[in-house]
Amino acid sequence: MTSMPPLQTLPGVVPAWQETVSREDLRSLCLTQKEQGARLVSLWGSDEGEENFDLHLALAVQGGLRWLRVSLPAHDPTYPALDDVFANANRLQRATHDLLGLLAQGAAESRPWLRHSAWPADRFPLRKGEDGQVYPPLVREPYPFVTVSGQGVHEIPVGPVHAGIIEPGHFRFSVVGERVLRLDTQLGYTHKGIEKRAESLAPAALIHLAGRVSGDSTVAGAWATAQALESILGRQIPERAEWLRALWLERERLVNHLGDLGYLCNDVGLSAGFSLFWALKETALRTHEKLVGHRYLHDQIQLGGVARALTVSDCQSLREEGVTLEREVHRLQELLQEHAGVQDRYVSTGRVTPELAARLGLVGLAGRASAQAWDLRVSCPTPPYAQAEVRMATRTQGDVAARVAVRFDEVFESLRLIRHFIEYLPSGPSLWNDTPPLRAGVGVGWVEGWRGEVFVALELGAQGQVRRWHPEDVSMSNWPVLEHAVQGNIVPDFPLINKSFNLSYSGQDG
């Protein structure tokens, strides 16, 4: 029986506790936690030198994050599989094996997940002995797709290059006629080795990279990494900076939701709806360019605050734009609600029942559309959100219509929050005057981006160098649910269902 060190409270704005767990106790602890309502946010590994590796798990529990750390001996880097406890552990375990060689014993699946042909099966890029340089060229191994047999069943392979302007991934449909029996997905095409890359970067450059894990969630990604860094450095950011970060996060949510609503019109053939939503989005993007010099707010999040302090007239133009947007989006919402053709395509399409969502661990926007009431801005609010009393949008139907409805609700709530943040914006600096000296430590970041939560775990070494940085986009957990959502639907509805989730490929591939 190993002695259990006490729970260590991590500093910073995110309530988080780290604890060491023995390999023997891991499963029973996870089972107990699961029973008490815990959810797996992330699972990753780290190379701790000659003697051992560490396996890490981040669990969302009541009131915060529990970070479990399990030491595995270097000669036997295995651990009991957890995919039967937390469904989203399946791909996380496989990714952890591909990158670091930690093996989940008894896992339901052993297919590689992120590794195609960039590195051999017996080399693990995230190990400290690997220098991140190019491996000898390999012949691409065929991915063993799940096949379905039976009379009239055939396969439709799609991707990695798709017909539209979208990120690459491969979808293998098994169909009878037009009906989808099963979808098997292969992702990893955009794997860029960001976690290895991070280990050569200084803190400012790390935040810059974090804003490009998924370029459409640059505020969420950069903010989460900044949270982790600032907690290690042990200094809070100015109050005004917290508020401005939240303001930008809501603007990011707003423009992405507008764009998605436009595409959800486009995918049912309502091109006028597409144009009307995209005209609004484009106007909002130009406002960003005018205010901060970047249409998507890249690099607004800086270590210790935000890049630009807003002026009174900046706030005024945001307020005025908000009034126009509120009015216009209401008109478009009515337009869609009254359109029988649109509703016919939306209602009951791509349904994920609340029970299925809970079992598979669906979270974020798609989760809320299937009655999974979790939104970090409500469930675990950091400073500006606690005062703002965010109203969480939820639906129970779990279909495309529900995901559209949640987006509309969130657009209006973001507009309200933006008004609130502008109205009560605290005065004072919006960036640290100086940066505290770097030091060793661990920290976490946890931010509710427009898709759902972005989690970051960070460990700095003695000289403040990045020892391990692991960002987790909600897409990693949500992608498998898409495979269930399309079952029984017709093939032409797949683009619509896929768009209604709009998950990140780059964010999950890493």
Next chain:
Amino acid sequence: MANILNEILRHGVRSEPFSWPQADLETWQQALWQRFGRALVIRHVDAGSCNGCELEIHALNAPQYNLTGLGLHFSASPRHADLLLVTGPVSRHMEEALRRTYAALPEPRWVVAVGDCGRDGGVFGKSYACLGGVSQVIPVDVVVAGCPPTPLQLLAGIWRAVTSAKGSTLPRPE
């Protein structure tokens, strides 16, 4: 139905007059007509982008830019395309797909590498997972830097590619 028509009428024409020095709308149309005798057909490939550049390529489709009016058309297939718009540092896992897509374009073909990543790998650099830019894999005619480049910068890059000397001696289709 009436509601949609009302909404369209209320907004009116949203496309903006092209206020960009190299070429106004007519110059664009004429140049494309002389070179192709029809619209320029573009195929996009994401070769490991963070999705930032895709946002701006989508934004080109916003009504303000009047893409169709300019004579630009995005195609679902490389076989119909004149120009390949490539984003991303070229992840090793997308290398083969990019090569194959390029090979599927009929000649003459133009390649525009988009973004700082498309130029040289950008923040992702060159590593076990990234090749470090589009020109590492296929010949590139024009690079449009930026993170991400704006819609107007993208249009400028496409303009540079199609008005270059390459392919100018080809007979124009009747």
